[in-house]
Amino acid sequence: DAGVIQSPRHEVTEMGQEVTLRCKPISGHDYLFWYRQTMMRGLELLIYFNNNVPIDDSGMPEDRFSAKMPNASFSTLKIQPSEPRDSAVYFCASSYNRGADTQYFGPGTRLTVL
């Protein structure tokens, strides 16, 4: 398996623009997670899905952030409008089972908002 795939790997945009990050989980994994990593806050969970349904979005920082999973092999994280404080590395991860299973992380998308 190719592992978790994320695109783009790097994104530079200007404040106010819409940003869409993409993720393809490992085939057969029922859980998909979006994380954000910053120097100030470390790694934090934003939202997770089970069987394409959002289960917990309590980590989403504000309404400018939204995530969807239209099918088992694709998810998006959208920021609209983007702000400089959104600059971070965004990771997608997937697992076969909730909790008692290894989460596998993608390579991340490094977002810079100017």
Add this chain to the structure above:
Amino acid sequence: GIQVEQSPPDLILQEGANSTLRCNFSDSVNNLQWFHQNPWGQLINLFYIPSGTKQNGRLSATTVATERYSLLYISSSQTTDSGVYFCAVDSPNDYKLSFGAGTTVTVRA
């Protein structure tokens, strides 16, 4: 939510040295993982270890769930071991991984 503390925050090693990293957590856990974030930012799974002991090459890990801590051992360290090591846990009531702040390891040739 569950609290995760890692120590030490930074570790500088000479190539060939051994080291121990510690992870303390504040509640019972359903899942505990150790990750290595390499200098390119990739998060690599090292161990899934909510309890017991596991070994993989020069790395091994032990989790004592009843005492709420886990240890990661690096033996005969190499420069490629440099990076940040994270411990992450979730609790049976909250299946969300919470990460520690990490231990930054620098191995010098």
